[in-house]
Amino acid sequence: MKIASRHLVAAFALLGLSGLAAPALAAGGAEHPPAQKWSFSGPFGTFDRAQLQRGFKVYREVCSSCHGLEKISFRNLSQPGGPGFTEGQVKTLAAEYKVKDGPNESGDMFERPGRPADRFPAPFPNAEAAKAANGGAVPPDFSVIAKARTYERGFPMWLIDIFTQYQEQGPDYIVALLNGYEVAPKGVTVEAGLHYNKYFPGNKIAMANPLVAVIDDNGKPNDPGFYTDGTPVTREQVARDLAAFLMWAAEPKLEERKHLGAKVMLWLLLLAGLLYFTKKRIWSRLEGAH
Amino acid sequence: MAEHHSSYVPKTGIERWIDARLPIIRLMHDSAVSYPVPRNLNYFWTFGGILMFMLVAQIVTGIVLVMHYTPHVDFAFASVEHIMRDVNYGWLLRYMHANGASMFFIAVYIHIFRGMYYGSYKAPRELLWILGVVIFLLMMATAFMGYVLPWGQMSFWGATVITNLFSAIPVIGDPIVTWLWGGYSVDNPTLNRFFSLHYLLPFMILGVVVLHVWALHHVGQNNPTGVEVKNVAKDTVPFTPFATVKDLFAMVCFMMVFGWFVFYHPNFLGHADNYIPADPLKTPAHIVPEWYFLPFYGILRAIPDKLGGVVAMFAAIAILAFLPWLDTSKVKSGKYRPTFKIFFWIFVVVSVLLGYTGSQPTDKVVLALGGRTILDMVGFAQILTVMYFAYFVIALPLLGLFEKPKAVPASIADSVLGDAKAAK
Secondary structure, X not given: OHHHHHHHHHHHHHHHOOOOOOOOOOOOOOOOOOOOOOOOOOOOOOOOHHHHHHHHHHHHHXXXXXXXXXXXXXXXXXXXXXXXXOHHHHXXXXXXXXXXXXXXXXXXXXXXXXXXXXXOXXXXXXXXXXXHHOOOOOOOOOOOHHHHOOOOOOOOHHHHHHHHOOOOHHHHHHHHHHOOEOOOOOOOOOOOOOEEEOOOOOOEEOOOOHHHHOEOXXXXXXXXXXXXXXXXXXXXXXXXXXXXXHHHHHOOOHHHHHHHHHHHHHHHHHHHHHHXXXXXXXXXXXXXXX | OOOOOOOOOOOOHHHHHXXXXXOHHHHHHHHHOOOEEEOOOOHHHHHHHHHHHHHHHHHHHHHHHHOOOOOOOOOHHHXXXXXXXXXXXXXXXXXXXXXXXXXXXXXXXXHHHHHHHOOOOOOOOHHHHHHHHHHHHHHHHHHHHHHHOOOEHHHHHHHHHHHHHHHHOOOOHHHHHHHHHOOOOOOHHHHHHHHHHHHHHHXXXXXXXXXXXXXXXXXXXXXXXXXXXXXXXXXXXXXXXXXXXXXXXXXXXXXXXXXXXXXXXXXXXXXXXXXXEOOOOOOOOOOOOOHHHHHHHHHHHHOOOHHHHHHHHHHXXXXXXXXXXXXXXXXXXXXXXXXXHHHHHHHHHHHHHHHHHHHOOOOOEEEEEOXXXXXXXXHHHHHHHHHHHHHXXXXXXXXXXXXXXXXXXXXXXXXXXXXXXXXX
């Protein structure tokens, strides 16, 4: 009996978790992104406020002309668990944007300065305009992109991931992609308007290397004072900061979730312990109990 | 048990008044307090209670989620993100509901395999078992429609692939698909009816669960020996406090597994593609159903013919309902059936491997020799599909005739006290 139960447990563990392979978004000849170290990984992970602020700067100055952030409001930037801007900073920042509003009393739409409650304005008025400006490809919105990108972990890594809590495929992929632009290998023709990237599925991506706006081809920053907090301006650093910011944008309640999780798990553990001994006590009343 | 008489004695005037008019307290007392359970149940018998907890958790979180969700193709995805960002504890509700579906299936698979190992489907529990199969089917329909609601890429394409299966039915297939969709493709009418049904089906599950529990309390629980209760005083213990405290302990342990995923790995059991809004013009590279459908998806794709695949897939579930008559053995518990045990574990492994084939691209090479493909994923799935059905239609009928079972204990009490003596 005891042995049978143990076998059942092992088999069910296997069965319950069979074939949980992640979708192969980054399949198709692309290399696996190297794993980065993230402050927000693990059960007690939190975002690095300064990193999120730097990442926001990268988004704003490099990405935002093509990629929207339509689910994020300016006010989110000052909420707990986020980049930690002050409400004053957010007000000033929002006012720098022009937001379409209306209709007013005379029935006309009008533009006004942004307010903290506004969402980030979309870079293009509609998908057709986005296509026309980008050679037929619509630049994806960035609100949940860090959770919408992954790569196949393969067996047995996906199984091990359950216990290590590795789940940063998205940010890892973003960092890799931004550092994955290369000269196409011999024999690979890259059509006009496409660019070779060793981490992109299929290797041909419509987006040109966006980080040239910050770092030149020799790896030197265009503006050494890009970061005001003294962080070195390297391609890896810029990519990591952006990826961290996008992870926060995709999962703004990550810190709240992990904090609550610790309390709930501790409480359940205590309850389980008490119930275990209660159960033992009650069952000990029986003759031949086990 | 059929012969179990009510031991409820109303103590107060109010209780006596109610008991004379609607004996509902008596019913609760008889089914949750004095109900006798075999004293030798192991922890695999706690999953019924765990499943009840999961059903209630899904209904409660679901009802609150509906207060904030918008079933419209233009707003569904955004309303889910609104829940994640702007609703108080919305992230917790949504992650509990999404991971809760997976936990529900983990528990139900353990529950089903437990029944298969200990022969819980055999007389007099055939109807109890069949009601369970009905619940399983309803669960699958509910989970499938629930996955469509966030209106991500996998929602849309999963719905397209699965509803298209019905087009395999000759003559009336295409009209049926149009009728299911409410149009000529998966679109807003489809989302709306799936939402409506996703809200309805859990309550149908609840109804069948009531019948399932009723049937269970009428015939009494099976137990690891498979020997029926002979002497209520010696073989059983009252549900409260014995089973109650054991079930609670198991439930809390299960909740820790649930919590692990909800708080620390909330997207592990989902697909990254479902964070991309549905796009009817862009097909994802791999359309993969949720993990709990993978073995059946593997069977579906194993058959080269579309109609054949659909029939095989539904047959794989339907055949469970015939299990009570396919298994010819007089001995219930697998514990005393040495040859059955081997076949049972092969069946478990086959089911897991079928899930694996369902998760992989069909042209993936499984076995190659000298650069020549000997076995691809479809071929592998075909072998496994044959083994899956062979367990039901060949192994189980024949084992009962040819297998020499071990000696079965005379009673539950004998088995428990014998074990205890042997341990000393």
